[in-house]
Amino acid sequence: MSREAYYQRIAPQHMAPLWTRLKSLVPKEPTPVGVAHRWAYSELRPYVLEAAEHISAEEAERRVLILENPALVGSSQITQTLYAGLQLIMPGEVAPAHRHTQSALRFIVEGSGAYTAVDGEKTLMAPGDFVITPSWTWHHHGHDASGPMVWLDGLDIPITHFFGSTFREDHRDEEAAVTRPTGDALARYGSGLLPVGWRSGSLNSPVFNYPYARTREALHALTKAGAPDAHLGHLMRYVNPADGGWAMPTMATMIRLVPRAFATQPYRSSDSAVFVGVEGTGELRVGEQGFAITPHDIVVVPGWMAYTIHADSDLVLFSYSDRVAQEKLGFWREQRQ
Amino acid sequence: MSREAYYQRIAPQHMAPLWTRLKSLVPKEPTPVGVAHRWAYSELRPYVLEAAEHISAEEAERRVLILENPALVGSSQITQTLYAGLQLIMPGEVAPAHRHTQSALRFIVEGSGAYTAVDGEKTLMAPGDFVITPSWTWHHHGHDASGPMVWLDGLDIPITHFFGSTFREDHRDEEAAVTRPTGDALARYGSGLLPVGWRSGSLNSPVFNYPYARTREALHALTKAGAPDAHLGHLMRYVNPADGGWAMPTMATMIRLVPRAFATQPYRSSDSAVFVGVEGTGELRVGEQGFAITPHDIVVVPGWMAYTIHADSDLVLFSYSDRVAQEKLGFWREQRQ
């Protein structure tokens, strides 16, 4: 009897032969999903600001333009595992309170005076700040000052979707109650101290705003201590003070400084990543493609694609990836070339 | 200007409005992927044994019939995140050595005398044994005794695929070298002792065979200590002795005893799970569907679907799920109804 006939006989039993699929199910090396791409902020910015003409923050719930990987149209994904978008809030607006199992990061791009309220505390946002909205915490955004305010949203939407643990709840009020003074979390958890007896009840950092002023000062100090890593530059990760781990449980968040005229060696790792220009200019090369980077530009690099970074001036890059999830699950690999 | 026109203008920039997709991207509750289903071993068994007539273990590399979720045809998935298959090895055969980033569990269904060799040690397999092949360890299977040997393979193939960290390497020889005596890992790591100074270099348990004889004795002891949990029965998890965590980093492995005539209350959790009958008979109900369970039957329950278990006789069920991954990432939820 032929194999094909056998396969057809077992199909109604919801069985299939592994041996015809083994090599594709368990391949020798990963094939990147999605492509590398750059969004030049100067090109995007007019469209982002124009969004305010089309919809209010209240109506939109979140007025965000999704950055979608050119090879994954319709997926709302910047990589197979990550979501990215640019959020705009205008003076006087409120993006109403809700909570969800998805974790969100905000990396502030431009403007000042807007706040995000997380778990009862408002934090003011300034360019370069890294802000966390932990899973299942009430949050809303507002803007009491002047001028447009734009930030990058990074979420683990594809990961929660993959695992099927997607819950959302809308707050009965537009704004959740503010019960703690601004700056409380940073004082309480992010100043080299922790309250005696406090234990974290979350996998996210209790510090939810890492101000750029302090981050920038730390990066500057590193440049005085010695040569940057040949493949990574001066690369730091945001940290959860409760345990010294990554600041968020699903998305690794990092910031690096590549000194002027330095060029990194080719490097790849199994995590897909999103880069954001913060200061300085340079180029990120992925394979044959070179992407110029100026402040606020966004570049996506799929996992296991080698890249180099060249700095024209001291170049500061924020990045986020699924590395922390891969590390916890035992999947993360890197290769220095 | 109409919104639609705006959407069309931003599309070439690889941008899309979040507000038209928000409710589906961040839904109120998860929608199960795949359906609940039972594979009756008595029906499958003839097809499994027949596989030996169609292909050898050597040619197949692994002679396995995939159990595919009826709602996910062609996906090689039993749930959105898990793979399951029944592997057959015949006397004298060898399934050749390879390694891969995917972690594998074996739950032994029938037969005796076959072995799996993991990381230099052969372990003999007997029905009810739970055997681990950790990520990236050389392994092959062989059978020096008589009669067919069948076990359930559970792998995290969809999870590694999702994260894009899929690596495989074939061993240059059919069999990897055996360098440690049989039983060494269980003596060294699974007897209430650990070698002084030893540190685990893996996220997987160093014990790679949890013999059913010991497991069964423990389950029996629990029945003497008091009433089972109303929703779970007497539910135990296999443990990594290096840290007290789950035995594997991506798949939670559990075994339970539901005493004769006991019926559990409705329970659901966000992890999708695969159940295997070990001893006794009963019924697993998922929503309106009731699945009779006899030894070796396999039932899949998608995440967030409530189920109950009723035992006609003392019912022992093995199960595996993605709960450990969900816990690490902050996604896991349960609900007792």
Next chain:
Amino acid sequence: MSREAYYQRIAPQHMAPLWTRLKSLVPKEPTPVGVAHRWAYSELRPYVLEAAEHISAEEAERRVLILENPALVGSSQITQTLYAGLQLIMPGEVAPAHRHTQSALRFIVEGSGAYTAVDGEKTLMAPGDFVITPSWTWHHHGHDASGPMVWLDGLDIPITHFFGSTFREDHRDEEAAVTRPTGDALARYGSGLLPVGWRSGSLNSPVFNYPYARTREALHALTKAGAPDAHLGHLMRYVNPADGGWAMPTMATMIRLVPRAFATQPYRSSDSAVFVGVEGTGELRVGEQGFAITPHDIVVVPGWMAYTIHADSDLVLFSYSDRVAQEKLGFWREQRQ
């Protein structure tokens, strides 16, 4: 003005110069406290049994002969940090229930049929078993069978005394209630499984009897896997299944097999230790002193004194020390010579 006059003027202020004491307060190397010594069980045994003629277990609360370091007379210490004693219980007796912050280990020397009841569960004790009484758990001992029963008690009395956290409470009844069947803890926590959702509320292992039968089988398996460590022999530690750490928070408990005719190389570590012969014969040499070891003999070795072990026949030695406390505090050192 002379320094001496200055010292006298500051003394009433409860101040003293560091510089006259620095070298002794912060010495170059530790000076062992106490001496090495052997207690031959054949010599002790008649005295231990005679104790039953002088006092009952009830009157004594615990009928124990303290093994006191010859250089620390009156201290009740076998080393500066550890206590040791031999406890006797006769058929029909009960050593009444109490609890204390001190943790206790029992290593069973001879007899059968006596039990210790810890936290609501009675465990029967057999020679070679390692039994734990965690800090602040109710416990009593009893003997329902025949013949005298003797075990070694090891406690952290000097450590609790040093830190000043010494609390004791006597139970209102002679026997605390037994609420769990014998064997429950071993089934529940010591069989490669743990109850799903269980979290330890203690720094001690939830397994409180490590039966010698299983331990001995593991040691035997190790002898087949390769050569013993040149300095340690086949050395294993008892493990807390909740976290993979030492079984007890203040006392490290270990068991080793030195194969027949094997002699270890000189080794020292900063922890003071107590050795107990279990099986076989040999010699433990400390500096110039050689101590013959036969079953049940007890040898104390102060910290940082080098020793070797020579086995005439397969020699099994139990030992306990303050190594776990030293490791947690950052003090532990070893030197292989």
Next chain:
Amino acid sequence: MSREAYYQRIAPQHMAPLWTRLKSLVPKEPTPVGVAHRWAYSELRPYVLEAAEHISAEEAERRVLILENPALVGSSQITQTLYAGLQLIMPGEVAPAHRHTQSALRFIVEGSGAYTAVDGEKTLMAPGDFVITPSWTWHHHGHDASGPMVWLDGLDIPITHFFGSTFREDHRDEEAAVTRPTGDALARYGSGLLPVGWRSGSLNSPVFNYPYARTREALHALTKAGAPDAHLGHLMRYVNPADGGWAMPTMATMIRLVPRAFATQPYRSSDSAVFVGVEGTGELRVGEQGFAITPHDIVVVPGWMAYTIHADSDLVLFSYSDRVAQEKLGFWREQRQ
């Protein structure tokens, strides 16, 4: 035969009856060792400065006046487990490089411009700074500016002595090499970031200067967030960013603010503690004794003695104790009265 005769017969065997000692060895409650005491800095200061007339920093190795508990004369102990002293360094002096297993903390009392060099980095010290010298790291102190500089030294000398792991090594040079720029550790480990891939090789915090400016700002923020704890005030602990634990492995270091006119409720814990006034005035009451506190005053409170704190003005108190050691060993207890 009388019991006494029996005791005499077993004494040569180095055995003693437990039952005559049990109640004192395992007491119902701890008896504090040492007494509560206050050192008024205004009284001590002239003696501290006078030390410079009697000996140089080089000759003294460390020019320190030990603060000795009035009930433990000759012990060099401020409590049974802790050491304290006031160290003076004058302009142009160097306290030569050495290292030891003892861990040291410095809490800066007065002066400016002196530095401590730890593990290749010099840190300048200012009043209120908390500085760590981890176990076994090379360190020396120097003073390149003007005026006397005084700080409190806290060490775990009694603990290392008790465990017998006391090692010291003098550096061949007066000053160990400085290889990293000032501020490097704080930038690298204490700014909410950690270097990617870095793993701590120590139980001590990699941050070795916690500047008072940042600490004070955090304390101030806490006063805005709500009422202080009724027994503790606003109590914070210095944290190791590598794991979120205490900054040092043997000594718990804390700082608190008690708001003006606030009085804490009676509280005791099993750890003995040393308090140092930083800002403001108030009173610390231990039992019947009341100790006025002004800046730089030092008060010792033995373990398990209840105390209250009353603040006349916003009162900032630094304290250190053996709590972290007690927690790790399972001994720590507290009682709110």
